Amino acid sequence: MPGPLIIHAIGSLGDVAPPILLGRELRLRGHQVRVIAGERYAPLVADAGLEHRPLGIDFEELVPVPSWQVWSDGKGLAHTMRDGWRRLRPALETMLSETDAACIGAQAILSSTLAAVGYHIGESHRIPYASLQMQPWEPTREFPHSMAFSGGWSGGWSGGLTNRLGYTLVDQVLWQLTRSAVNRWRTTSLGLDPLPWYGPANRARRQQIPVLCAFSPHVVTPPDDWGSHVHVTGYWFAEGPTDWEPTPGLVDFLGAGPPPVYVGFGSWQPEDEARVHALACSALRGAGVRGVLQGRSLETSDPHRYGTDMFVVGRIPHEWLFPQTAAVVHHGGAGTTGAGLRAGVPNVVCPFQVDQLFWGTRVAALGAGPRPLPVTHLRADVLGSAISTAVRDPGMRAAAAMLGERLRAERGIERACDVIEDCVRHPVIPGQADH
Known part of the structure; x- marks a missing residue:
């Protein structure tokens, strides 16, 4: 009997x-x-009927979320990158060893490019190995790397060489930060030669290791300079019913008036969320709409703590809630953006960092939402104006x-499985x- 397919899933919930x-x-x-993922995701793995092997690293705890004031002062990026790397570095080799042990007898491994x-x-x-990408990582002349995006995409750029070099830069930053630990692990634990300065990303591309992009070609058109080994499959969403059920209070709230606007920032929600909710409530009321606010346990204990026109929820399936809203306001994570666009409602993106500005700019370029509003110096009147446009334009x-x-008509997850099965039949090791 063939061994298991290994899915190495790291990052926050959207990853x-x-x-x-x-x-x-x-x-x-x-x-x-077999899924290798943090312990907090064990219930998700079990619900999917899959075998779980835990990682000792919790990526959501590794990246500390600053206060709203730190973000609005423009210091959030430096804060999270510095503290996140300080916490990750000593745990990196443990994660590598845990992953290796969980892959004994495996048939193939599917893992994040990151x-x-x-x-x-x-x-x-x-x-065989296939790379799973929630955002574009493959070099192209057509647009900059999503993790180093600074805005300006309305469909493409003329600075092709600059764009392509940006991918090399991101690869090198990540590789040089981890190179010593990874090469030590390769030589002492795996019995492999250390990798040179250019790292694994360059080698994988030369070998045309399969790449599965979990986003839609309707959102990011595959560039002409991507090879045939890069597969833009469409978003990966589950079809059919789930066991999750909303609370009666939420059902009553949704049915008691016009569709509300959702406001939530996922795992990027600042630690002082009452301040975030105060800003959101002011913006929503300024736009003349009701709101559903994402909160944590202390906030969700009293769903109407901000008034009868607002309802606070915890983590909730986006595919259930978003189609019942007039618009969604979020941070622009890859998964949340995909869910918001698939729901067919306007998206107001308030990016914090990493790839979020990239997705917010794509939303605006597609006409599915206003231009992104970075959280740096975000004000209630500015957010309220964007919400008003989203619900009334x-x-x-x-x-x-x-x-x-178009996105609901895609069968992205089925296409991705077809690609994986082909990779197993025609393996690239x-x-x-390579030498």
Whole structure:
């Protein structure tokens, strides 16, 4: 009997949930699937009927979320990057060893490009590896790297060489930060040669290791300079009913008036969320709309603490809630943006950092929302104006609805499984014929 397919899922919920759904579909096709993910995601893995191997690292705890004041002062990026790396560095080799142990007897490994762990495991265990990307990581002349995006995309750029060099820069920053620890692990634990200065990303591209992009070609058109090994499959969403049920209070609130506007920033929610909610309530009331606010346990204990026109929820399935809203306000994470666009409602993106400005700019370029509003110096009147536009501009609402129809018609998760099964039948082993 073939060994399990390994899914190495790291990051926050938006990074982990789509690969788990991919594993669920692979299981339904008859494959044995093992998911390596943080302990907090064990219930998600179990609900999908998959085997779970825990990681000792909790990525949501690794990246401390500053206060709203730190973000609005423009110091949030430096704060999170500095403290996140300080916490990750001593735990990196433990994560690598845990992953290696969980891959014994595996048939293939599917892993995030961000970690590049799958490349080393594939080379050591002599099994195929495919890269899972929630945002574009493959070099192109058409647009800058999503993790180093500074705005300006309305469909493409003329600075092709500059764009492409940006991918090399991001690869090198990540590789040089982890190079000593990874090479020590490769030599002492895996029995492999250390990698040179250019790192695993360059080797993987030369070998045309398969890449699965978990976003839609309707949102990011595949550039002409991407090879045939890069597959933009469409978003990975589960079809059919789930066991999750809303509270009666939320159902009553949704039915008691016009569709509300959702405001939530996922794992990027600042620690002083009462201040965030005060800003959000002011913006929502200024736009003349009701609101559903994402909160934590202390906030959700009293859903109407901000008034009868507001309802506070905890983490909630976006695919259930978003279609019942007039618009969604969020941070612009890859998964949340995909869910918002698929719901067919306008998206107001308030990016914090990393790839979020990239997605917010794509939303605006597609006409499915106003231009992104970075949280730095964000004010209630500015957010309220953007919300008002989102719920009342007929062209924007029509564009969002049309895009939602196209995304709901995609079968991204099925296409991704087809690609994976082809990769298993025609394996490309990392490190082979590379020297």
